[in-house]
Amino acid sequence: MIILAFLPIVGFAQKYELTGKVIDDSMDFPLEYASISAKSIEDGSVVNGGVTNRDGVFSIKLEKGTYNLEIEYISFEVKRMNNFTIDKDTNLGTIRLGAKAGELDEVTVVAETTQVEVRLDKKIYNVGKDLTTSGGTVSDALGNVPSVTVDIDGAISLRGNENVRILINGKPSSVAGFGDQDVFQQLPADAIESVEVITSPSARYDAEGSAGIINIILKREKTLGFNGSLRGTLGDPKNTGAFADLNLRTDKFNIFTSLGYTDRTRPGNAFSDTQYLDPDDDDFSRVIEDREYDRNGQNYNINAGVEYFIDDMSSITASFFGRLGDDRDVTTNLNDRFVLDSTNTEIFDSNTIRIEDELEEDERFQYAINYEKRFDKENRDHKLTADLQYSNSDETKTAIINEDQLSPVDSVVAFQDVLETEFRESFLVQADYVLPFGDAQFEAGFRGDYSDQNQRFLVDRLVEGEVTPNADISSDFDFQQNITAVYTQYGDKVGKFSYLLGLRYEQTQLIGTTTPLFPDDVSSPDLLDDLDFDKNFGGFFPTVNLVYELGDDENVTLGYNRRINRPRSWFLNPFPSQSSRVNVFQGNPNLNPSFASAFDLGYLKRWEKLTLTSSVYFQRETDAFERIRRDSGRRTEGDNIQIIENIPINLATEERYGAEVGVLYNPTKWLRTNLSFNYFRFESEGDFEGTPFGATNESYFGRFSSNIILPWKIQWQTNAFYRGPRENAQTKTDPIASVDMGLSKDFLKDDNLTVSLNVRDLFNSRRRDQFTVAPTFIDDSSFQWRVRQVTATVVYRFNQQKRDQRRGGDEDYGDGEFGAQ
Template structure:
């Protein structure tokens, strides 16, 4: 009876499909995110509309009748088709738009694109609209992306897995720190256009990263004429900065330039309560730390794209980052025995760090077919270098503990050569390519301790050393995809040869009876399978399989211990080998008018998985404290299960919401030095964000995050919850925007852990960064604020085509 009651509503409102393709008629290039709107002839109101996809194609539904059509794109003339009558499915064919001279006008977006674009093997998130990251860093922006978490230390994980590969514009880069994630806490979030979360990478991508790939796309305008923006920030704790983005585009070239300077202060704190059941002179140490970190950073990203002709272009770009940081850590240690206070020591560590990173990139692109511009060859050459110098002075109040002077240097050079060929064949597409990624890193570690007898600093021969590490990866790949009716597939095969070489040179070689040098060579075949079945026009099921590798980084291999603490040290393991993983991912996507649902379940099995374990070294400090060592090992296996759910719900123009939830469980199995480190752990995290348009066009954004408890063989970690708020208002005739945001409103983003071993029990609490309040003002010239995410530049050449994605 209910179905019959609704039949009059759904049965007599027959709709027809209106399709077409929008291109730049001067360059015969498809325009992504051009808008199509159908308006009522009577009152001019918008009846329905949509936007074009990456191939410039649109499709909207209209009831039988007569309409006025408008096709629009930023900086292009509006195409109008008046008194258009539709009484059947109609294809308008190819519609060419011409560039518009003069000042840009604001475009009304009929059907705003969602914040996530789902492709065959990845999800693309536009983070440029996230108000809560204004004045923040790349780490802040990544922390708001579904499936991604950034922990208290700034470590980035994907679906709870920290073995993630991070690329910049589809390539490894000095911007990403060659695997180090510290740099993301200095780079401004304003530099990001979008973030691609790739959980089932195709063969085109590096096989590195068992957890998947995060590809960060930097901003790069392609609007004709001269345009840009200036952004200034102030905040508490100190967070000042100024950033400029300018772009000059003509028919023959495109010049882009981003420049930024920031001065930030990031205070933090920690408490470690360590108990030693077998202690004689003391059985408890209460350690309180205060972190006072500050730094100035200068960033430059500039380049020019020259259009040789309609079918080829050459791009040269240069990236530079200069950092000057000062970190002061104070450590108050109190010792107890049977509940009675024994003594205390104050340890002060002042560290200065100078960091310079440079990257030169050249790209050549040749297209072979005007009718199909995806038929192309791209070639890339990239040279990167980084120089980092850390100098630390450590003072102790106890007269028996000598002070230290520490000098750390790190120099790295990297060369990247890459070529990719793409050949579309109707709905099918063939690809093949080569990539060579070769890097050489040298680390110097000089430790001097104060000698009370000579009253001079002397080199510590047990620690001071030089470590040279080379990683050379050579890869070839091929993949083929096709679409047959409702079924699409993309099959790929990648071969990689990995060479890891390490040479350790102690400053006093006669003190060592062990050779830490290694030269390892690994060959790997990495198949990928991505399948899509379309259940409907807005509904599909995906299945992905890929094999991955996790290569140990230099700090995991360097055999000499850190000196940030006398009693808790991290030491690399030169015997560490790469781990390999097989991963499966089953996904489901469904779109309604106001709701987009994405979901997946996944399974991964990793062999020789990395695990960091703590052990007693058997050595004591000068004041008889056991030295605890944290080292990485190859554990036997790790099996990971998980499921994730994402819901985008936009019920009204004034309200947009985004909800995501991720559950995972992993089981580790393995022994080390006779100790069983096998464990079963399950956890979850959820994220909710909402964007509300208040009266006077004030935007209010809320981001909430919650991560459930975790546990491994030794440590239990308590849950973490945090809340971010932001408000913004357009001013000066929408040419400027002022915003205010608060990250970690309740100052609750703190990691609380409880560790139990045979020799000690540790209860700790750590807060990397305290609550941050930031105000931002951005002024735009020759460009209006746009709610839609139109084409913002290349994605680094790692676009795998549609294939039903």
């Protein structure tokens, strides 16, 4: 190193300056961080090189001689100038680069349907171009991503496994609802830039989520000048929305904001037929519930920030996210109740109507500061990033629940006045350092994620004509989750072989304190014992990602990672929440985290018009979560109906394996297709309170998407989805099939105005039908979260083209050469 430091002093050869400017050939805007290399004619080695600044300008020094010049930029064709001679200071002027469809280290399929990029450890789906989700929600957009399924009630799964970690821009966020997935049914899909599906996460990611990670990247324009878009939606059932995306980029600042307002109605329905085995003489033998959901919500969203470029090598960004929600949900539940007569024949006894009128006010805010320092002008990946983030949410629900008997006499069965409040806040501190050298890369980092949640549940009920508190339900639950993590990883490429090895350590503390609001009136005081917990656990989480290039368009990948699945607060809260008087969900404070080891073997092959991606995977999880239904041992007041509770438990082990395949086929310019299929099977074993709950189940799901360009440049997109039957220890679920369809047409000069029409669930078939067999009852149920939705959307863009302009600028959420996040 000392000798190298003195080399400039002893080098007296005269050098000349080579300058120029690199721009996008189609957009005429400068390309920042384009690379310029001067190579030796004899052996092809790089003599000198550099990168362009924010104005696309470069400057390098060269001795007198003849060189081969190469100008490169991500996703663009390489510009070559062979046998270029320099003998004086030379300005090459403006160099124009044209875009290309793909690169050797990734696959990019450009279409108006979802674009796909295949990286070493993940697949990136640019869902912003999906016609069928225009005017929809984040849940709608995720439901069209291969490997991902969104259940009828909004639960998100990856390869059929619900234990998935969801991040926003690479970090946990209040946008993601602190793990609560309900928020994704409120946020607009148009806010999403891309979705990263990470089935073999590297060490930089959280170890949370045994199925893997879904990372949602929000839109953020990087084009110079003032630009943006305005969008409006109108739908049936009511789906009204207005959105604005605005961006101002100068040499020193990048100011961005997204504003949105929605007013939606989401009608749904459910049905349940429960038959009780061996009922007592005064018990109901059967209860049929028929529910109608009328959900109405208004939401305001803002995502804004400013990035200040301190100099060419460093910047600081401050951002803010806010969401205000005002919802009203009315649930009408008709109950028919039956008894057995003296001949053991089932006869009608009575019917009731239960109306739950719930008002919800929801506020979520997030404040973040990001600092980025680059150390090498010629290698922008050598950098240090630091993040500080504070998030909070404040939610208040009030509900009046009336249940009246309609026949044989008109009378009041039950009355409840429910007040539920929840306040959550979290602090995130993170730092990451990346050091590339040659084809290798070293990385290390720290993350601290600390959150606190308080939930109060106060229920007043009608007892003998008087409204009194329900001590068995009313409670305060305080939950803290503290996670501290450090990691390091190293990757390199040797010939056709690349590897990324990492190790992460996470220390977790889960603290829960349950305080009954009326402890002296609890019907079973012994149930108050052992409600509080303080769980501490730590562990190492190794990751391995390997890739071998069989050719320029063919490779094989192998991944291994160890994961953890921590129980969420609602899985630990021991006091029951109720969707009906006879079916309740109750948390389990004795629930422990589960740990999983996962292997993934993938294969990629590209042809001119077809791309094939495939993988087989295996996962073994200990203390896996399972939700079971059982007799609670409690009865409803007044009519003495058996209460069935749904609780989470730890099973001994679960082994899951499967295979998936994806085919992108674009035979002509007017037809593009995307087909994916996923098969999985799992075997679980274990028991709870002496009852075995092990099961063997296999299922599959597939989706097909096609984009057709009709005459007059009308685009027609169709998405079809099918999920096969499923089964666990108690419940069989029937298959589900659905179809979404969208049409789109561009207008005005440069296609600045786009009008689209789409239908979600064209045949109104997205419904979950289940059959449950338990020791004391059997249940036949059906649930439809939302009926068919028709939406029209109008988008107007100003000072920006329709095509995506973010081609590998410095908007980087930790990707890097090895796909490390």
